[in-house]
Amino acid sequence: MTTKLIEIRDLSKVYTRGKQKVEVLHHIDLDVEQGEFLALMGPSGSGKTTLLNLIGGLDAPSGGSLSVGGKRIDQMGAGELARWRASQVGFVFQFYNLMPMLSAQRNVELPLLLTKLSAAERKKRAAIALQLVNLAERASHKPGELSGGQQQRVSIARAIVSDPTLLVCDEPTGDLDRESAEEVLSLLGVLNREHGKTIVMVTHDPKAAERARQILHLDKGRLVEQVPA
Amino acid sequence: MKYLHLIWAALFRRKTRTLLTLVSIVTAFLLFGLLDAVRTSFDEAGQSANGAKRLQTGSKLSFIQLLPMSLTQRIAQVDGVKDVTFANWFGGAYQDPHNQVFSFAVAPNYLDLYPEINVSEEHRKAFAATRTGALVGEGLAKRFGWKVGDKVPLMSTIFPDKNGSKNWTFDIVGLIHVVNMKTDGWYDQMFLLNWKYFDETTPYNQGQAGWYVTSVKDVNQADRVLKAIDALSANSDHETRTMTEQAATASWMKQFADIGMITSAIMGAVFFTLLLLSGNTMMQAVRERTGEIAVLKTLGFSGTSVLAMVLAESVLLLVLGGVIGMALASVLGPIISQGSGGMLNLAAAGARSWGLGLVLMLLFGLVVGALPALNAMRLNITDALAGRA
Numbered sequence: 001m002t003t004k005l006i007e008i009r010d011l012s013k014v015y016t017r018g019k020q021k022v023e024v025l026h027h028i029d030l031d032v033e034q035g036e037f038l039a040l041m042g043p044s045g046s047g048k049t050t051l052l053n054l055i056g057g058l059d060a061p062s063g064g065s066l067s068v069g070g071k072r073i074d075q076m077g078a079g080e081l082a083r084w085r086a087s088q089v090g091f092v093f094q095f096y097n098l099m100p101m102l103s104a105q106r107n108v109e110l111p112l113l114l115t116k117l118s119a120a121e122r123k124k125r126a127a128i129a130l131q132l133v134n135l136a137e138r139a140s141h142k143p144g145e146l147s148g149g150q151q152q153r154v155s156i157a158r159a160i161v162s163d164p165t166l167l168v169c170d171e172p173t174g175d176l177d178r179e180s181a182e183e184v185l186s187l188l189g190v191l192n193r194e195h196g197k198t199i200v201m202v203t204h205d206p207k208a209a210e211r212a213r214q215i216l217h218l219d220k221g222r223l224v225e226q227v228p229a
Numbered sequence: 230m231k232y233l234h235l236i237w238a239a240l241f242r243r244k245t246r247t248l249l250t251l252v253s254i255v256t257a258f259l260l261f262g263l264l265d266a267v268r269t270s271f272d273e274a275g276q277s278a279n280g281a282k283r284l285q286t287g288s289k290l291s292f293i294q295l296l297p298m299s300l301t302q303r304i305a306q307v308d309g310v311k312d313v314t315f316a317n318w319f320g321g322a323y324q325d326p327h328n329q330v331f332s333f334a335v336a337p338n339y340l341d342l343y344p345e346i347n348v349s350e351e352h353r354k355a356f357a358a359t360r361t362g363a364l365v366g367e368g369l370a371k372r373f374g375w376k377v378g379d380k381v382p383l384m385s386t387i388f389p390d391k392n393g394s395k396n397w398t399f400d401i402v403g404l405i406h407v408v409n410m411k412t413d414g415w416y417d418q419m420f421l422l423n424w425k426y427f428d429e430t431t432p433y434n435q436g437q438a439g440w441y442v443t444s445v446k447d448v449n450q451a452d453r454v455l456k457a458i459d460a461l462s463a464n465s466d467h468e469t470r471t472m473t474e475q476a477a478t479a480s481w482m483k484q485f486a487d488i489g490m491i492t493s494a495i496m497g498a499v500f501f502t503l504l505l506l507s508g509n510t511m512m513q514a515v516r517e518r519t520g521e522i523a524v525l526k527t528l529g530f531s532g533t534s535v536l537a538m539v540l541a542e543s544v545l546l547l548v549l550g551g552v553i554g555m556a557l558a559s560v561l562g563p564i565i566s567q568g569s570g571g572m573l574n575l576a577a578a579g580a581r582s583w584g585l586g587l588v589l590m591l592l593f594g595l596v597v598g599a600l601p602a603l604n605a606m607r608l609n610i611t612d613a614l615a616g617r618a
Contacts, residue, residue, distance in 0.1 A: 085528070091527050106234065
């Protein structure tokens with residue numbers, strides 16, 4: 001039996017650019033089950049990153065409702081939303097977005113700074129997360145000393161270190177060569193299958209999308225089809 | 230504290246820029262420490278326990294206006310007066326007019342009223358017995374390489390002798406030893422000559438005194454005594470103004486320069502420049518990290534946490550540079566004092582200077598960090614991640 005993790009109803013997003021209003025998302029309805037691996041595809045400007053940002057609680061919708069894990073995140077204030085993100089969501093970006101002056105270990109520890117864990121416990125958990133992405137031996141290296149694929153794996157370790165329910169990935173293989181991309185996608189697959197993480201991934205890459213269980217196409221801010229992968 | 234490594238790493242993300250800014254902060258607070266030591270040194274002049282028991286009487290018109298010798302006896306008869314002496318400003322310089330020497334022609338009992346001017350009995354007797362004798366502070370003697378027995382030419386910038394020459398000759402007969410340099414460092418540079426020799430040699434004095442010094446029996450009666458002394462000359466052609474030694478010293482110093490105002494003006498200019506410089510550094514540093522700040526907020530750091538971290542970074546920058554600067558001033562001050570041969574008395578920064586310095590560091594840190602911290606707090610995550618912020 002599956003349960004809904006994400007429930008989106010009549011969701012819309014309007015941006016104001018000067019005097020002009022641009023409706024980026026039009027009345028989206030979408031359910032995502034717990035443990036799902038969903039790929040969001042579509043041309044540039046179709047609204048996939050906007051939808052991902054809304055699901056991850058980085059932006060507020062202009063209309064409709066958005067529940068994650070039974071909580072209406074569209075009704076949360078900035079502070080509550082920040083706390084919710086810290087405990088419930090892991091983020092993976094196209095360009096890794098690691099802190100260049102911190103070691104891999106310190107980067108992975110970042111989300112744990114928001115918890116009440118002791119320094120020793122934070123270090124231990126970061127080490128486990130790095131082990132999970134096969135980078136234990138690179139813990140003391142700074143991002144500049146790692147390859148793109150390795151940096152993305154550090155970024156995944158940072159995303160999972162606080163054990164969130166949901167992983168939000170924005171073009172996680174967009175900046176990687178095919179080999180590194182395969183490694184990262186395999187890792188996401190393992191996290192989905194073996195660790196039960198729900199993953200919502202935006203991608204342009206059909207090969208990356210093939211790893212998902214479900215592919216969602218967006219065009220001009222509208223959901224055009226829902227395809228089981 | 231758990232964010233400290235994050236703040237430290239952010240601070241030294243651009244090492245060269247941060248180090249250059251730190252050098253500016255170190256220099257500013259080094260200057261602050263040294264100038265505050267100068268101000269403190271001037272403030273403390275005349276504040277000794279002995280000074281509290283002495284009054285100084287000078288002309289109400291100007292400190293260069295002379296007073297009649299007859300006042301000696303009349304002041305001595307005022308109720309509450311223990312002893313009275315007098316002195317004249319000599320205005321001496323050694324070899325070059327720029328080598329000013331604090332030189333005074335003093336009455337025979339002058340040293341009786343200044344127990345803190347430490348002169349050996351032998352040297353006191355020699356001073357009393359030698360018409361052209363002079364007592365000099367050990368610091369002054371060291372500065373010019375003088376020793377007891379030397380014949381020293383001194384040029385008065387004011388008083389000529391009977392032949393019209395301003396070149397006087399004195400025999401150094403004794404040294405003044407200062408025990409407490411902090412409160413009595415002034416005497417270490419002093420040159421005392423016999424008033425009688427001065428009065429008989431220059432045609433410009435003719436039995437007059439530059440100022441009177443009175444010791445009181447009871448320090449609590451000082452206010453009444455000084456009013457009584459001034460009443461002696463009321464409505465005469467030589468009206469006087471009597472002050473406690475502390476007030477007189479402060480007034481004397483102010484006639485040369487308002488040290489407090491000068492140091493405040495210099496520090497104002499230095500700190501204003503520092504604010505602009507470090508403010509610019511912080512603005513640049515935070516602007517460069519827009520993406521990283523957006524990531525922190527994405528991970529769940531609240532706007533307030535980000536604001537606090539940027540403010541902490543700015544305060545850390547100022548405190549780090551400020552503490553190094555103040556510590557350097559504490560080390561350099563005494564070295565400069567020693568190098569000046571006692572002309573300057575710059576003590577290591579005390580608790581008051583450190584306290585003021587730390588308050589300034591914190592205040593500047595908060596001011597400098599306020600704008601970038603507010604910008605960081607208000608940063609829109611999605612705009613910043615998309616490179617639009």
